[in-house]
Amino acid sequence: MSHLDNIPSTPGKFKSPYIHRLRFHPSLSKFTFCFFLFLGLILYFFFLSSPSSSPISDPSRRSLRTSTWGGPAWEKRVRSSARVRSRNGLSVLVTGAAGFVGTHVSVSLKRRGDGVVGLDNFNDYYDPSLKRARQALLDRTGVFVVDGDINDSALLGKLFSVVKFTHVMHLAAQAGVRYAMQNPGSYVHSNVAGLVSVLEVCKSANPQPAIVWASSSSVYGLNSKVPFSEKDRTDQPASLYAATKKAGEEIAHTYNHIYGLSITGLRFFTVYGPWGRPDMAYFFFTKDILKGKSIPIFQGPDHGTVARDFTYIDDIVKGCLASLDTAEKSTGSGGKKKGAAQLRVFNLGNTSPVPVSKLVSILEKLLKVKANRKMVKMPRNGDVQFTHANISLAQRELGYKPTTDLQTGLKKFVRWYLGYYSGSGKKSAE
Numbered sequence: 536m537s538h539l540d541n542i543p544s545t546p547g548k549f550k551s552p553y554i555h556r557l558r559f560h561p562s563l564s565k566f567t568f569c570f571f572l573f574l575g576l577i578l579y580f581f582f583l584s585s586p587s588s589s590p591i592s593d594p595s596r597r598s599l600r601t602s603t604w605g606g607p608a609w610e611k612r613v614r615s616s617a618r619v620r621s622r623n624g625l626s627v628l629v630t631g632a633a634g635f636v637g638t639h640v641s642v643s644l645k646r647r648g649d650g651v652v653g654l655d656n657f658n659d660y661y662d663p664s665l666k667r668a669r670q671a672l673l674d675r676t677g678v679f680v681v682d683g684d685i686n687d688s689a690l691l692g693k694l695f696s697v698v699k700f701t702h703v704m705h706l707a708a709q710a711g712v713r714y715a716m717q718n719p720g721s722y723v724h725s726n727v728a729g730l731v732s733v734l735e736v737c738k739s740a741n742p743q744p745a746i747v748w749a750s751s752s753s754v755y756g757l758n759s760k761v762p763f764s765e766k767d768r769t770d771q772p773a774s775l776y777a778a779t780k781k782a783g784e785e786i787a788h789t790y791n792h793i794y795g796l797s798i799t800g801l802r803f804f805t806v807y808g809p810w811g812r813p814d815m816a817y818f819f820f821t822k823d824i825l826k827g828k829s830i831p832i833f834q835g836p837d838h839g840t841v842a843r844d845f846t847y848i849d850d851i852v853k854g855c856l857a858s859l860d861t862a863e864k865s866t867g868s869g870g871k872k873k874g875a876a877q878l879r880v881f882n883l884g885n886t887s888p889v890p891v892s893k894l895v896s897i898l899e900k901l902l903k904v905k906a907n908r909k910m911v912k913m914p915r916n917g918d919v920q921f922t923h924a925n926i927s928l929a930q931r932e933l934g935y936k937p938t939t940d941l942q943t944g945l946k947k948f949v950r951w952y953l954g955y956y957s958g959s960g961k962k963s964a965e
């Protein structure tokens with residue numbers, strides 16, 4: 536038994552012979568005390584200065600891994616990736632470039648001749664190997680994705696000193712509605728602090744870029760009037776995720792008002808498609824149907840249908856590019872506002888909600904496997920019963936017109952999924 540096991544919970548009742556020895560040697564006792572005090576101080580300052588000091592107490596630090604950036608070779612890659620190859624092309628910094636929407640948007644911009652630099656922290660919210668595979672795809676297209684965090688102001692400052700970005704497509708975020716109950720800190724870290732960090736560098740840039748960023752249909756929260764219009768209230772979010780996106784919209788207003796930043800927020804409605812996110816229902820339903828596992832299909836009160844306005848990725852990309860193309864210039868420079876600037880919010884949905892049970896039926900047909908359905912009461916963890924976008928504003932201002940129905944979009948997704956996960960024989964959809 537170690538002598539530490541003898542320490543009582545009530546001080547003053549200690550009867551160990553060891554303490555008697557200490558009493559008989561006051562100088563030794565003093566020395567021991569000073570030694571432990573010194574050791575304690577060293578440990579305290581060490582942990583205080585270490586960037587990875589508290590991975591357990593602050594789970595949001597998951598994404599704050601140290602990254603390597605800078606140096607002449609790195610700057611050359613950034614410059615080359617940012618080179619504009621078409622007349623009147625844009626020079627765009629895409630945050631979250633190795634994410635689902637980020638990858639598709641980056642490829643489309645690059646293909647039409649815009650300059651694109653990506654930024655992504657490659658965190659492990661879902662399988663990072665999928666993000667690396669998207670990065671490889673981007674690399675082949677000529678888009679360099681910088682490995683770094685949006686909260687790293689020094690890195691953002693450096694990027695803006697190397698390239699005069701005309702636009703920022705800010706898609707980096709902590710996504711997912713239900714995960715917010717497991718890791719709330721990561722939502723505040725990415726969707727609130729991260730957004731502010733991006734807006735800070737944009738406001739100080741000279742010239743200031745125009746910003747387009749990803750908000751979410753989830754800001755409509757518990758609203759029951761459908762379809763959801765941009766004019767509707769957004770003050771009753773059902774999840775912390777939704778609350779951080781709503782906070783983002785208010786923060787955008789502030790930076791527009793004080794600094795003259797041109798800002799457009801896009802409320803995406805359940806985006807799906809090839810290279811999608813494995814945490815989303817259509818993706819893990821596909822995996823689990825193929826494995827013969829049961830599929831939990833949520834039901835509202837009184838067996839009410841749960842439905843989503845599923846929106847295909849190509850339609851979303853068109854909406855993103857149209858937002859960039861119609862964004863007016865920011866009016867400020869070097870942190871000073873020179874006049875009123877554009878501030879917009881658009882719904883980007885499909886205007887055609889589909890019940891989740893119908894989504895499963897489509898997958899069954901495409902996969903030629905019967906799903907093992909399990910109807911369950913919708914858990915109280917952030918989900919809302921239905922979403923439905925009114926897109927008339929986006930139609931009018933952006934020329935946005937979604938053209939892909941769920942059946943057609945899922946067919947493309949399933950083709951990609953089967954090719955991706957069985958193609959190389961190495962990957963697994965875990």
Ligand SMILES: O=C(O)[C@H]1O[C@H](OP(=O)(O)OP(=O)(O)OC[C@H]2O[C@@H](n3ccc(=O)[nH]c3=O)[C@H](O)[C@@H]2O)[C@H](O)[C@@H](O)[C@@H]1O
Nearest residue numbers: 710711751752753803804805815816817831832833891918
């Ligand atoms: O529209 C949006 O803004 C949001 O869309 C999705 O959120 P969600 O619509 O909840 O997408 P999924 O998690 O893929 O769920 C799709 C549907 O399946 C249902 N579901 C989900 C999981 C499950 O086990 N069973 C089930 O029936 C959900 O209730 C929902 O109706 C994204 O995950 C969010 O990041 C995004 O912001």
